[in-house]
Amino acid sequence: MCVAFPMRVTAVTGDRGRVALGDVEQEVSLELLDNVAVGDYVIVHAGFALQTLDRGEAAETLAMLGALTRPEEEPAP
Amino acid sequence: MKYVSEFRAKAFIEALLGEIAKEAASGIRRTFMEVCGTHTAAIARGGLKRLLPAAIKLVSGPGCPVCVTSTAYIDAAMARALRPEVTIATFGDMLRVPGSAGTLEAAKARGADVRVVLSVLEALAMARERPDRRVVFLGIGFETTAPTTAAALARARAEGIGNFLVASAHKTMPAAMRALAADPAVAVEGYICPGHVCTVAGLAPFAPLVEEFGIPAAIAGFEPTDVLAAVLALIKQRNRGESRLENLYRRSVRPEGNPKARRLVASVFEPADAWWRGLGVLPGSGLALRREYAAHDADAVLPVAAEAPREPAGCRCADVLKGIIEPKDCPLFGEACAPDRPIGACMVSSEGACHAAHRWDRS
DSSP states (O other): OOOOEEEEEEEEETTEEEEEETTEEEEEEOTTSSSOOTTOEEEEETTEEEEEOOHHHHHHHHHHHHHHTOGGGSOOO | OOSSGGGGOHHHHHHHHHHHHHHTTTOOOEEEEEOOHHHHHHHHHTTHHHHSOTTEEEEEOSOOHHHHSOHHHHHHHHHHHTSTTEEEEEOGGGGGOOBTTBOHHHHHHTTOEEEEOSSHHHHHHHHHHOTTSEEEEEEOOOTTTHHHHHHHHHHHHHHTOTTEEEEEOOBOHHHHHHHHHHOTTOOOOOEEEEHHHHHHHOSTTTHHHHHHHTOOEEEEOSSHHHHHHHHHHHHHHHHTTOOOEEEOOTTTOOTTOOHHHHHHHHHHEEEEEEEETTTEEEEEEEEEEOGGGGGGBHHHHSOOOOOOOOOOTTOOHHHHTTTSSOGGGSTTBTTTBBTTBOSSGGGTSTTSHHHHIIIIIOO
16 A cells, blocks of 8 residues: 555656556655656655655665675675 | 666665675574554565564554554544535545455445545545535645645635545654563664655754664655665664664755645644554544644544444454564464464564565565
8 A cells, every 4th residue: 555666757748747666657745855857766645656766876776785695796894 | 767666676685685695694583673654664565574584573563553543543434434414535444444344345245335545635525516515534644744635625615615525543653662662672783774765854853762762764656775774774783882873865855855845734733642552552642633634624523422442353463563573473364364364463464574575584
């Protein structure tokens, strides 16, 4: 019920927007956010975009996960 | 970056499991609790409990909105559904939750006007299109969902859509986590914090809990690597005698959350005492409509005579929601109570611990 998904913004008209994930496309309210742009990824829940996802933070998390797969590169304690 | 597949990479999952195994090598048993129904479903779907070392136990808390909602609330919705001028609009999960005298699904089959919606905005549109109907939206859910109900109420008030009503059972999560942390019967040694609640609420409501109870906490997203990274963080904290709130879902959770959404919630709702299945009444843990919104408050406009609700005999949902027993320890689990014939609320929603255990853990 409180499931929320990352979806890509494909259109913005005032405080309404369209978002897509794979083959699924839907209309959402953007009224809980400021400055949403086409191409942004947003967390969508119950017909509303709740947050714009942060590309830099996502990349950093992935880099940390990547480092775990290469333990030989860890600095010596 | 699609924010999904990247976080499902097998190499990451294996690396995290390897690190967790190292930290769990001592064999000391650790019990961690997730307090979000979407985590419950993600852990079950990913088979994560089977992948983790035996010493690590994951238990579900009161994070499934349908599960913690009171039988009295269902009974009130049933009573309103029987009024000829009322349309009940609700998320689908509520349809099959047993009340004292059956379910909304059964009421619908007998002719009550009960509609399933995916968003509160659909309920608002129904009210706009049918001024002759009173549309009652069943407002359930936590910090994640409350802003959507608030947005619809603000719009209904601004547009003068007087036949749009909300029966609010919205709740806020930190009070429930505090009650569990303070309960000596609950042996939780770390919290996997709800990523989408924190996306709205930010870090501030959770930090005092960690400090006061010295309990490790990690805010997690919903992909397998997100959940495993949280488990690793919690076991590391435990092994080092630390207790911190770690934000491991930074792509969605800003420290300040979503202030715009919270301002909207605060303008429409005010804190109220709320009853949680398993936890009882927790002061200030619910969201009631402010007086300015009384004309849209189903409890004020369509009051229902409160009768003592009948809880299903033998159901141990209350203990499941506190992590005191596992779903399989309930005498009704699997035979009397199953997803196609739920007796307790925890067997209804895919986010309920009993439903998830029945669907994914039994094989």
